Amino acid sequence: MSKYISYERLTSYRQALHQIPELGFEEVKTQAYLLEVIKKQQSDFLTYTTWKTGILVRIEGYDPVKTVGYRADIDGLPMNEDTGLSFSSTHQGAMHACGHDLHMTIALGLIEHFSRNRPKDTLVFIFQPAEEGPGGAKPMLEAAEFKAVKPDEIYALHIAPELPVGTISTKPGILFANTSELFIDLHGKGGHAAFPHTAEDMVLAASHFVTQLQSIVARNVSPLDSGVVTIGKMEAGTKQNIIAEHARIEGTIRTLSLTSMQEIKGRIEGLLRGVEEGFRCQASIDYGSNYCQVYNDPVLTESFMEYARGSESVTFVEADKAMTGEDFGYFLEEIPGLMFWLGVDSEYGLHHNKLNPKEGALSTAVDFMIEYLSERVGS
Ligand SMILES: CC(=O)N[C@@H](CCC[C@H](N)C(=O)O)C(=O)O
Numbered sequence: 001m002s003k004y005i006s007y008e009r010l011t012s013y014r015q016a017l018h019q020i021p022e023l024g025f026e027e028v029k030t031q032a033y034l035l036e037v038i039k040k041q042q043s044d045f046l047t048y049t050t051w052k053t054g055i056l057v058r059i060e061g062y063d064p065v066k067t068v069g070y071r072a073d074i075d076g077l078p079m080n081e082d083t084g085l086s087f088s089s090t091h092q093g094a095m096h097a098c099g100h101d102l103h104m105t106i107a108l109g110l111i112e113h114f115s116r117n118r119p120k121d122t123l124v125f126i127f128q129p130a131e132e133g134p135g136g137a138k139p140m141l142e143a144a145e146f147k148a149v150k151p152d153e154i155y156a157l158h159i160a161p162e163l164p165v166g167t168i169s170t171k172p173g174i175l176f177a178n179t180s181e182l183f184i185d186l187h188g189k190g191g192h193a194a195f196p197h198t199a200e201d202m203v204l205a206a207s208h209f210v211t212q213l214q215s216i217v218a219r220n221v222s223p224l225d226s227g228v229v230t231i232g233k234m235e236a237g238t239k240q241n242i243i244a245e246h247a248r249i250e251g252t253i254r255t256l257s258l259t260s261m262q263e264i265k266g267r268i269e270g271l272l273r274g275v276e277e278g279f280r281c282q283a284s285i286d287y288g289s290n291y292c293q294v295y296n297d298p299v300l301t302e303s304f305m306e307y308a309r310g311s312e313s314v315t316f317v318e319a320d321k322a323m324t325g326e327d328f329g330y331f332l333e334e335i336p337g338l339m340f341w342l343g344v345d346s347e348y349g350l351h352h353n354k355l356n357p358k359e360g361a362l363s364t365a366v367d368f369m370i371e372y373l374s375e376r377v378g379s
Pocket residue numbers: 098131132133158179180181251252253289291323324325326327350
């Protein structure tokens with residue numbers, strides 16, 4: 001139960017949004033739903049603009065000297081939901097498996113509160129598309145629509161399935177890693193399964209390459225540093241009795257420093273040259289989109305943590321760094337602020353097709369952020 005907003009309304013927003021997950025920059029129904037709720041607020045001091053499939057909502061303070069921002073990401077992931085929930089995704093091949101349905105709902109709850117309780121300073125709520133890829137934060141920051149409402153400080157949260165409901169967690173400095181997507185194509189001469197000596201097998205080449213990749217973090221990244229190279233998708237061949245002429249490997253690289261990112265990319269390119277030579281094929285590499293680290297402003301974060309420790313609405317736990325990526329890092333490059341984890345207690349984690357966050361976390365986040373933002377903007 002929320003102290004400030006109807007819990008039934010919060011869960012109805014969340015369940016409606018959960019049913020219509022859309023991929024990055026395709027969030028058309030999501031944007032329409034959010035606009036429908038925003039337009040219902042009937043506030044004289046609330047205005048909004050759209051940018052691509054995103055929305056910027058401004059609640060003008062009654063005596064403003066600064067603007068405080070709150071960002072929610074709005075896209076889903078390309079996967080089939082397997083939760084069995086009555087409000088499961090109605091979009092085949094798409095799911096809110098990273099909690100953005102909760103992120104949006106919490107922002108709607110905050111908008112509802114502050115559009116009825118006018119703050120002294122101005123608030124801006126940012127519904128940002130394409131966090132999972134190709135990245136909406138960077139182009140949004142460059143857009144005139146964003147520059148017109150650019151906040152002086154900014155906040156965001158991310159659900160944490162492993163933390164209990166009622167808990168929030170963060171730390172000053174680096175919270176999330178630098179990321180780079182990774183797309184590799186291998187092309188060779190295909191052929192008949194019965195005549196392997198006349199062809200170059202891209203299934204075999206790709207398999208060797210993926211195995212070799214594991215040596216990079218184990219043997220090339222300092223044990224005192226951190227790195228991740230994960231391959232999440234591999235496709236090759238067309239039929240069981242045809243030697244594959246093409247393989248595609250898709251993954252992601254995560255590091256805590258840009259130097260390690262460059263080193264890992266250099267090693268991947270070196271190993272690929274070996275695969276080209278060893279398996280008589282041609283390789284191409286595309287790094288897709290890259291996100292900078294999420295670096296929480298030390299001063300704001302220390303004061304946020306002190307506030308959270310004294311709050312009756314939450315239990316605060318200091319966080320460790322995580323190798324997750326978030327394009328909220330681009331907002332933090334330009335605007336002081338922070339991101340924090342919100343406990344949602346799900347047996348299955350982020351990016352799992354059975355992820356099932358507990359909805360009680362909506363009240364925790366809405367109540368805590370109403371109280372914290374009220375401190376920041378005055379009432
Ligand atoms: C919080 C979270 O899960 N974020 C995503 C961000 C995706 C980054 C990029 N598209 C990539 O895959 O490298 C994550 O996977 O950490």
